[in-house]
Amino acid sequence: MSTQFSSSLTAAFRSHVCGALRAEDVGKKVTLSGWVQNWRDHGGVIFIDLRDRYGLTQVVFNPENAPAAHELAHTLRSEFVIQVDGEVVNRPEGTVNANMATGEIEVLVAQFKVLNRAETPPFSIDETSEVGENVRLQYRYLDLRRQPLQEAMVVRHRVTKIVRDYLDNHNFLEIETPVLTKSTPEGARDYLVPSRTNLGSFFALPQSPQLFKQLLMVAGFDRYFQIVKCFRDEDLRADRQPEFTQIDMELAFVDQNDIITLVEGMIALIFKKIKDFDSAPPYPRIGYYDAINKYGLDAPDIRFDMHLVDLNSVFTETNFKVFRSVLDRKGIIKGLNLKGGAKLSRREIDELLEVVKIYGAKGLAWIKVNEDGWQSPIVKFFEESEVTALGQAMAAEVGDLLLFVADKPEITNESLGRLRLHLGEKMGLIDADKLAFCWVVDFPMFAWDEQEKRHTAIHHPFTAPLDEDLEKLESDPLAVKAKAYDLVLNGVEVGGGSIRIHDAETQAKVFSLLNISDDEAQEKFGFLLDALSFGAPPHGGIAFGLDRLMMLLLQRQSIREVIAFPKTQKATCLLSGAPNTVSPRQLRDLAIKKA
C-alpha cells in the first residue's frame, strides 16, 4: 500500500499522511492531520501518537519550543481530530522505537489546531483485546478505525481491484443489473419491496443477477461481470449474511473447461498478490459422487485425508441387528479410521457421538484396535469373517480408533463427513496455513424432495444437463448429471456456476420436471424463455462469494469481520436500527395494513 501520495493531498490539511515519514525526511516542515491515538503527558514534554489509516506518527509538544501549543496540548484526549504543523526531527539517541514504521523520527510541533473534539470512545481504538460484538456493531464506525477492520477493508478493495483488472484484461464488461426485480419461486425467500405505483404488487431484491446476466448473453455481451449485492431472506450463520456480495460472471461461446481455466487464473492471481501463495492451477476436480463417498460432503476439505470407507459389502450378510435393519432399509454403513485414536477416553468418544447426533445420526459405533485385540461394544455381534474383512477394509492397525455410522445414506455421509472435519481440527490433522483448492463437478441435476413430493434443482433450474445424459431427462431424472461446478477452498464453497440451458425447448423440459407448469413457467420466467428463443448463444457462468473468499484470505472466523456494516444474527443493524417501523402515512401510500 502506498503511503507516499503527499502531492495529491490538499496542502491545507496535510503535507504527508501519518505513517509516511522516515529518517530521510528529517528537517522537513510538515503538516499532519489525524486522530489522537494516545497521549503521554510528562508534565513538561507531551507525546501524542497521531493516527490515520496509513499509520502512526509520534508528535512532540515541547514547552521550550512552542509554549502556546504545549499549553493547549494538555486538553487533548483520545480520538480528538487535530492538525499539527512542525518539523521532522530525529529521535534522541536511545529513544528510537523499532516497533513503529515511523519510529526513527518524530514531529516537533510548532503549532496545531483541534479540528474536532471527541467523546471518550466506549472502547479503545488501539486495543486489540476483545470487545463484545454488540458494542462493536453499535459503534461500528469506531470499530472500523481499528486495525483488523482497517486491514479487511483495504484487502477487500485490493481483491476487487485485482478482479476488475483481470476481467477487464479478458474482455469482460462490468454491467449493472436491477436491484428492484421480480420475485422468483424456488430457492431462498425473497426480500420484498412494495410498489407504490402498482399497489398490491411487489419487487423482490435479487438473490443473484442470474436471469439478467443470461439476458446479457442473449444481448451479445459475451463476457459480463459484476461485483454485486445479493439478498436472501434466510437465517444467518457465521458465514452467511442476508445481504452479501458476489463476484458474478457470465460468458458466451464457452464450455465448462474454458470457464474453469479462466477463473482459476483469477483466483490464483488473488492469492498470489494478497498472500504470495502459489495455488498452482489447475486445481483438482472431484466428481460429486466421489466427494460424497470419500468426504461425505459436497464441499470436501482436502487438506487432510482420512477418507470415509464404505462398509456395506463387509456386512451384507450380517446378523448384527442395528446394521441389519439399516441395510434392509436401503441405508448404508460407513467408517472412519482415526489413526492413533485408540488412546481416546470413553468420554471423548461420547463427545464424538454428540457431533454426529447434530446431523441426525442415532449412534456412533466404535472399535479400539489395541495390542491385545479389539475393544468395542459391538464386535461380539460380528462373525469372524466380518471382523477380518472389516479390518482389511479399514486398514486397521494397532492404536487406531474405528468409528461407524449406519443410517440413511444422506445422514451417514453428512454426519461422518462432519465428524471427519471435527476430528481434523481436534486432532490437529489440519495445517491451518494450508490452502487447498478443488473443483467439485458432475453434480446431479435434481434431488427428490420427500416433503413436497417433487424434484428440486440442485443448482438452479437454468443449469444444463450433461450432453450424454440428455436422454435420461425423462426416463431417469435423478441419474442426470449437470454441467455444474463448485470451487471449494478448505472445505468451504467459495464459488459455483454452470453451463446454462440455451434453448427454450430443453428449458421447458426441465421446468416440467421440476413440476413447474407451462403457465407458471411462462408467468415467472416467460421473459427468459422468450429471450432464449431469439438466438441465445451457448453460455455459462459462475459466481464467487466475495465475503467468504475474504474470510479465507484473512483467516477470520466470521463473515462480519470482512464486511464494513454487517447485520446481527437476527438480521438487524445495531448501528442504524434497521429494520424499523414506518409512519402510517408511508403505509397508507403503499396500501399496507399492519397485521
Place this chain on the structure above:
RNA sequence: GGGGGCGUAGUUAAGUUGGUUAUAACGCCGGCCUGUCACGCCGGAGACCGCGAGUUCGAGUCUCGUCGCUCCCGCCA
C-alpha cells in the same frame, strides 16, 4: 421452528453452599512529573448485577418469563 453458550462500572472480567458496604484491571476525572511509546506516581468518581415476576427472613447467585448478542440444526434453487 428447534438446541447450546453468554449478559455484573465506559470496557474486559471475578464473584464460594443464597448472607453485611458487589471485587479487579484497563479506561475516565483531578493532582504531580521534560524522553515516553502498554509512560510512571498519588488521589477520586463510576454498577439499581439486561429487564420483569417468583421462591426466601435475605437473590448478582435458585426458578419461570422476556429482551439482546452469539454458535449450531432446520432453512440457504
